[in-house]
Amino acid sequence: MSAAVTAITMPKWGLTMTEGTVVGWLKQQGQRFAEGEEILEIETPKITNVVEASSAGSLRRIVAPAGTTLPVGGLLAVVAADEVPEAEIDAFVAGFAVPEPSAVAESEAVGARPQNVEVAGRRLRYLELGEGSGAPVLLVHGFGADLNTWMFTQPAMSATRRTVALDLPGHGGSAKEVGAGDPEGLTDAVNGAVSALGIERLHLVGHSMGGAIAALVALRQPERVASLTLIASVGLGPEINASFIDGFVRASRRRDAAEVLGFLVDDPALVSRSMVEDVLRYKRLDGVTTALTKIAEAWFAGGRQSLDLTGRISALTMPVQLIWGRNDRIIPAAHAEAVATHLPVHILDAAGHLPHMEKAGEVNRLISQLIGG
Amino acid sequence: MPQKSIRQALNEALAQEMRRDPTVVVIGEDVAGGAATEGQRDAYGGVLGVTKGLIGEFGEARVIDTPITESAIMGAAAGAAVTGLRPVAELMFSDFFGVCFDQIFNQAAKFRYMFGGKAKTPLVIRTMIGAGRSAAAQHSQSPYHIFTSVPGLKCVVPSNAYDAKGLLIRAIRDDDPVVFCEHKLMYDLRAEVPDEPYTIPFGEANIVRDGDEVTVIALSRMVHYAGEAIDTLAKEGIECELIDPRTTSPLDEDTILESVERTGRLVIVDEATPRCSIATDIAALVADKAFAALKAPVRRVTAPHTPVPFAPGLEKLYIPSPERIAAAIRDVHGYAG
Numbered sequence: 001m002s003a004a005v006t007a008i009t010m011p012k013w014g015l016t017m018t019e020g021t022v023v024g025w026l027k028q029q030g031q032r033f034a035e036g037e038e039i040l041e042i043e044t045p046k047i048t049n050v051v052e053a054s055s056a057g058s059l060r061r062i063v064a065p066a067g068t069t070l071p072v073g074g075l076l077a078v079v080a081a082d083e084v085p086e087a088e089i090d091a092f093v094a095g096f097a098v099p100e101p102s103a104v105a106e107s108e109a110v111g112a113r114p115q116n117v118e119v120a121g122r123r124l125r126y127l128e129l130g131e132g133s134g135a136p137v138l139l140v141h142g143f144g145a146d147l148n149t150w151m152f153t154q155p156a157m158s159a160t161r162r163t164v165a166l167d168l169p170g171h172g173g174s175a176k177e178v179g180a181g182d183p184e185g186l187t188d189a190v191n192g193a194v195s196a197l198g199i200e201r202l203h204l205v206g207h208s209m210g211g212a213i214a215a216l217v218a219l220r221q222p223e224r225v226a227s228l229t230l231i232a233s234v235g236l237g238p239e240i241n242a243s244f245i246d247g248f249v250r251a252s253r254r255r256d257a258a259e260v261l262g263f264l265v266d267d268p269a270l271v272s273r274s275m276v277e278d279v280l281r282y283k284r285l286d287g288v289t290t291a292l293t294k295i296a297e298a299w300f301a302g303g304r305q306s307l308d309l310t311g312r313i314s315a316l317t318m319p320v321q322l323i324w325g326r327n328d329r330i331i332p333a334a335h336a337e338a339v340a341t342h343l344p345v346h347i348l349d350a351a352g353h354l355p356h357m358e359k360a361g362e363v364n365r366l367i368s369q370l371i372g373g
Numbered sequence: 374m375p376q377k378s379i380r381q382a383l384n385e386a387l388a389q390e391m392r393r394d395p396t397v398v399v400i401g402e403d404v405a406g407g408a409a410t411e412g413q414r415d416a417y418g419g420v421l422g423v424t425k426g427l428i429g430e431f432g433e434a435r436v437i438d439t440p441i442t443e444s445a446i447m448g449a450a451a452g453a454a455v456t457g458l459r460p461v462a463e464l465m466f467s468d469f470f471g472v473c474f475d476q477i478f479n480q481a482a483k484f485r486y487m488f489g490g491k492a493k494t495p496l497v498i499r500t501m502i503g504a505g506r507s508a509a510a511q512h513s514q515s516p517y518h519i520f521t522s523v524p525g526l527k528c529v530v531p532s533n534a535y536d537a538k539g540l541l542i543r544a545i546r547d548d549d550p551v552v553f554c555e556h557k558l559m560y561d562l563r564a565e566v567p568d569e570p571y572t573i574p575f576g577e578a579n580i581v582r583d584g585d586e587v588t589v590i591a592l593s594r595m596v597h598y599a600g601e602a603i604d605t606l607a608k609e610g611i612e613c614e615l616i617d618p619r620t621t622s623p624l625d626e627d628t629i630l631e632s633v634e635r636t637g638r639l640v641i642v643d644e645a646t647p648r649c650s651i652a653t654d655i656a657a658l659v660a661d662k663a664f665a666a667l668k669a670p671v672r673r674v675t676a677p678h679t680p681v682p683f684a685p686g687l688e689k690l691y692i693p694s695p696e697r698i699a700a701a702i703r704d705v706h707g708y709a710g
Contacts, residue, residue: 176569253577254628273583284539284571 005060005080005092011051012072013044014151015114015127020044021069022076025062032058032082036361040076045274049152051076052361058082061089074098114147114173119192125173126166126193130158135201135226137371139165140190142208142234143299144248144292146172146282149207152360157205157367166193168210170295176287181294183307187216200224203371207231207356208331209299215309218316227319227370231363232328232353234299235309237335242303244330249292252283266327266352305331314342321370323363325351377566379531379559382538383423383499387461389570390545391431394459397545399424400437400450401463401499420465421501421560443469447476447498451550454496455484459545464500467554468514481550482525493548497541502530503556503594503644504692510680513688515593515645518654520552521621527551527575528622532596534564536619539573546572556594576623580632584612587702588632590655591617591642595693599642602698611706621651629655630663637668638705642698647675669708672701 010020023041027033038050039059057079064076075096078089114127127147137157141149147165157163167174169189170181179185190213194202203226206214211233218225234240247260258276262268282288299306313320322345324336330353336345346366351358377385391397405428406417418425428436439446443464450462464470470477477498484492504513520528527549531537537555544551581596582603591599596617603613614632618625633639639659643652652673659671674693682688 252574254580273580281535281567281571284573285567286570286572 005078005084005088006055006057007075007092007096008039008051008077008079010070010072010074010076011042012155013047013049014148015112017044017046017072017151019069019071019074022064022066023048024066026050027059029059029062032056036365038361046272046278047151047270047275047357048272049357049360053079060084061093063093071098114167116173117193117196119189119196122169122177122189123175124167124169124189124193126164126197127154128197129154129163129165130161132161134161134371135203136162136164136199137203137205137367138190138194138199138214139163140204140206140210140214141165141168141171142206142210142232143245143295144171144279144282145207145210148172148278149354149357151357153205153356153364153367156360156364161371164197164199166190168213170288170291172282176285176291178291178294180298181291182298183212183216186295187213187220190214190217191220194224201226203227203229205229205231205367206233208353209234209295211235212307212309215313215316218318219309219312222316222318225318228316229321229323229367229370230313231323231356232325232331233322233335234305234331235307236313236322236339237310237332238304238308239332239335240300240303240305241330242300245296245300245303249289249296252280254280257283263329264353265358266325266350267358270358310339314339319370320344321346321366323348323355323366325353325355325358327351328353374565374567376563377534377538378561378563379534379537379555380421380423380561382534382564382566383541383555384425384427385566385568386538386541386545386570387424387427388430390459390542391427391435393570394545395435396457397459397461398435398437398453399427399431399461399463400439400453401446402439402441402465404428404463405433405436405438419463421557423499423555423560424463443473444476447473447481450496450498451476451481451484451494454481454494454550455492459495459497461497461499461545464498466512467500467502467516468511470500470516470519477520477526477550477552478523482523485549486525494550495545495548496550497544497547498550498552499541500552500554501557502554503558504676504681504688505558505594507683507685507688508557509683513681515554515676517552517554517592517621518645518650520554521624521651521654522649525549526622527620529553529575529620530593531555531619532559532591532593532617534562534566536573536579536617538566539571540575540619542570543572543575547575554593559594562597573619575620576625577619578625578628579617579619580628581615581617582613584614584636586611586636587613587638587640587706588629588636589613589615589640589642589698589702590629591615592621592651593644595642595644595698598693598695599698601695602702605695605699606702606706609703611702613702624655624658626658626662629658633659633663634666637666638708639667639671640674640698640701640705641671642674642693644676644692646678647673648678650675668710669705672705674698674701
């Protein structure tokens, strides 16, 4: 009876990814690794990220050397225990069914396409992935972002449960009418979407401004919220990078957008031209500049955060955690350190304001641990 | 996101702007079709269907079929623009500009200047360019360089459906006359186009591909031919940056110069004839402002200085081909002084 032979395949990061290129292997053929260790680096036109081991094993066969481009689902490497004979690895590689690009496209057309829900007469876009009996996970993005910010988070969470990533009003594919754009209004919209989607109890994960909105949802209806993960969240201190907020609202050209997006990450090389283009495509839509201006005024007037949730968050009784990048240049990690005495805080090295993208594996593990299973 | 053709993208841009702003009107030959006849209403929607359906929603007062008289179309549109409407006038074939160029060149383009800045002329002239359909010498030209050369006119040359919608909406909202050049072989070309209205700024080039060895600048349909050439060369290990200026007036000089300063090698692809053209203009710009960065002569891949041939075989030779573009890039890449 031989141990299991498993495949490492090309992941799918985000709605538009169809293929990726192997940048390099961080483990050698034959090397053993533990769960969570970094195995290889993959590049798409949008982003470069590492693939981590989902379980311990031995890297028995590298099928796609550095420089290889494969479709989503294509075979990158074979993992098995050391005692599995070479012949069995050969047979696994030979028998691996490479997914047809058309099959991938078709499954997307059925399952992983964003949908719209009407909340108080306003269109909100969301992406639903996964199913399971446990409470669903709701992912709430930050200022100027959209549901694509969860491209590494949502697929991982959806393996065992229903997940919903929402576009806030004024963002992504949602209607650009935001009313006053204030915390209460945006929280109403999220609550409305949760009800419209028939979700009773849920785990909340919020990033930046979306963190504050998730916290407000939890404060309003604590009985509905099974856990709360706040990533680089607004609402925990007065500082905010006003140059980023102003620059993001104003940027209409490639050069300006690239400059302000650099503030978001620890390693500016992460900001690809395609990422800049996506932001510009969003910002060019009618109504976006007005929406962002209103939201910025309601939340960050005078370059300071107007919402202070520090005292109220500590009173929440469901499991709560804070995740922050140590080198966050939008909201300082000191905001998390200040509440670390009474809340679990995880500060990640070599990460900026997007730890869920820059350190996706670690953040996914922390969320999974908190929500369980 | 929905895939739409350039035809659909332009139609959507017109319909959305007409809904948003009651001063936007469409005027031209057969923009509705069947006007003043007993025949079918909305029979044409423009010879290539771009304005199809508009008359049904907006009526005869805003979708105006005209007799075959370009001078009257442009004269009426320029006058309407300077007195408060935002007309989108159709010049069916750009080759016909000669009969109405006083209205464009000497009137619309000059109003703001002649009235000391007190007048604005929010006029869009949609027009068809390009060879490749054996439409012969009087229906196949690409004279965008002539419009570009006129101070007071802006000139847009989109290469894909996403840009076409965003640039047309931007053109309609612009307070100056804009000539919007649509390539007649690209109307069915599809791309992801948002349903919502959006605008793309003028004077911001699109970097279609990143590369560090050769800068390739191409316009309109040539962006796709250049892309084919670059795909071939990538297999040979030559990495090209492909820039689509999108608008020739204003021209995004910064993006061009920054790229050439990095690569030192430049190929410009332009379907128009070579004398006094955009290709020549960009070559002069680079010679003037990035001379020290150049490692090889600038190469232009253009049509020859002749009328467009009717014979299909000759017409094919007339239009820059991916093979000719690839050969020029190889030359420039291999140039060692």
